[in-house]
Amino acid sequence: MAPSQDMNAFQELLRSSKNIIAVAGAGLSAASGIPTFRGAGGMWRKYDAMSLATPEGFYENPSLVWQFYHYRRETAIRANPNKAHRALSAFSLASFRDHIAPEATFTLITQNVDGLSPRSDQEIREKYPIDPSPPDQSRPRPTLIEMHGRLFDVVCTDRKCRHREFNTTSPICEALSGTEELVEQGANDPEIDIAALPRCPKCGSLARPGVVWFGETPHRLRLIDELVDEADLCLVIGTSSTVQPAASYADDVEANGGKVAVFNLERSEGDSDAHYRFLGPCEETIPTALG
Numbered sequence: 001m002a003p004s005q006d007m008n009a010f011q012e013l014l015r016s017s018k019n020i021i022a023v024a025g026a027g028l029s030a031a032s033g034i035p036t037f038r039g040a041g042g043m044w045r046k047y048d049a050m051s052l053a054t055p056e057g058f059y060e061n062p063s064l065v066w067q068f069y070h071y072r073r074e075t076a077i078r079a080n081p082n083k084a085h086r087a088l089s090a091f092s093l094a095s096f097r098d099h100i101a102p103e104a105t106f107t108l109i110t111q112n113v114d115g116l117s118p119r120s121d122q123e124i125r126e127k128y129p130i131d132p133s134p135p136d137q138s139r140p141r142p143t144l145i146e147m148h149g150r151l152f153d154v155v156c157t158d159r160k161c162r163h164r165e166f167n168t169t170s171p172i173c174e175a176l177s178g179t180e181e182l183v184e185q186g187a188n189d190p191e192i193d194i195a196a197l198p199r200c201p202k203c204g205s206l207a208r209p210g211v212v213w214f215g216e217t218p219h220r221l222r223l224i225d226e227l228v229d230e231a232d233l234c235l236v237i238g239t240s241s242t243v244q245p246a247a248s249y250a251d252d253v254e255a256n257g258g259k260v261a262v263f264n265l266e267r268s269e270g271d272s273d274a275h276y277r278f279l280g281p282c283e284e285t286i287p288t289a290l291g
């Protein structure tokens with residue numbers, strides 16, 4: 001059966017669901033000016049963003065990959081959470097829960113590394129300073145999981161050290177300063193000496209962005225598997241659903257008898273199996289759906 005577009009029926013389902021998860025991707029941050037990975041937004045200078053988001057890409061050309069992440073950091077620092085981030089943050093706060101079952105839980109599992117969801121959560125909590133922990137939970141669940149890491153984490157590449165720290169310094173190092181302005185470079189990309197790239201403050205080795213590249217293990221997978229197992233409703237927001245393991249969470253929820261609702265600008269992988277599908281900008285559909 002084709003997915004329903006009945007918003008009232010979806011909201012009724014939302015009110016009666018007990019364990020809700022949302023799996024989000026780059027489309028959630030698109031209205032904040034953060035480029036997506038695939039399709040129109042997926043190029044940086046002359047490169048496919050995907051070819052740079054790999055361990056092989058980094059070790060082959062750390063200067064280029066650091067320029068890509070420096071650009072991403074500078075973009076994210078200047079961006080602000082949009083209406084969809086804010087609606088999700090409000091939804092996750094206990095006192096906003098009167099429209100769902102009192103013992104219901106909600107966790108946003110985001111693939112995004114831009115920090116806009118945690119910033120949005122922080123802003124909402126400052127505005128409404130209340131206890132964010134939902135009542136009567138036998139086992140407290142996190143309200144947000146950043147499964148592909150964070151742009152502002154910086155990690156030592158030395159296997160014995162692996163020092164990790166949260167670092168929002170702008171620019172992260174002098175040598176990268178201004179490279180975010182360069183476009184269409186290709187053959188003329190600046191070559192930054194490895195010694196001038198970000199270094200580990202503990203041992204001095206080359207540092208890398210604290211994000212999860214292809215072939216690496218995403219964060220908190222065991223906890224995510226538990227949440228997916230328990231979920232009776234899964235919202236899939238602004239993701240192409242092409243990257244594993246996140247791409248299979250909706251199918252897993254459905255296989256367990258739960259319901260799935262997809263919110264995307266356009267058709268996406270596997271969305272014809274969803275119970276609900278709301279096509280359009282999620283900065284419009286999500287505030288309506290959760291409002």
Ligand code: BJW
Nearest residue numbers: 025026027030036037038111214215238239240244265282
């Ligand atoms: C809007 C909108 C608006 C736009 N409103 N919508 C099985 C088969 C084959 C391969 C594999 C497999 N299992 C695992 C793999 C390997 C691999 C993989 O999935 N490869 C596929 C490409 C086939 N996966 C991995 O390697 C992962 N690790 C792993 O599997 O470890 C093994 C393991 C698993 C389980 C247990 C134990 C061990 C790691 C994946 C890491 C992905 N990393 C990146 C880069 C992160 C750092 C960085 O940001 O630079 O993560 S890649 C990139 O893709 C990024 C994203 O988080 C991720 C997903 O992309 P996303 O968010 O969906 O973006 P887009 O651009 O694709 O889509 C945007 C969508 O938004 C579109 O649909 C638009 O329409 C929509 N949109 N504006 C609403 N306003």
Ligand code: ZN
Nearest residue numbers: 156161200203
């Ligand atoms: Zn180190």
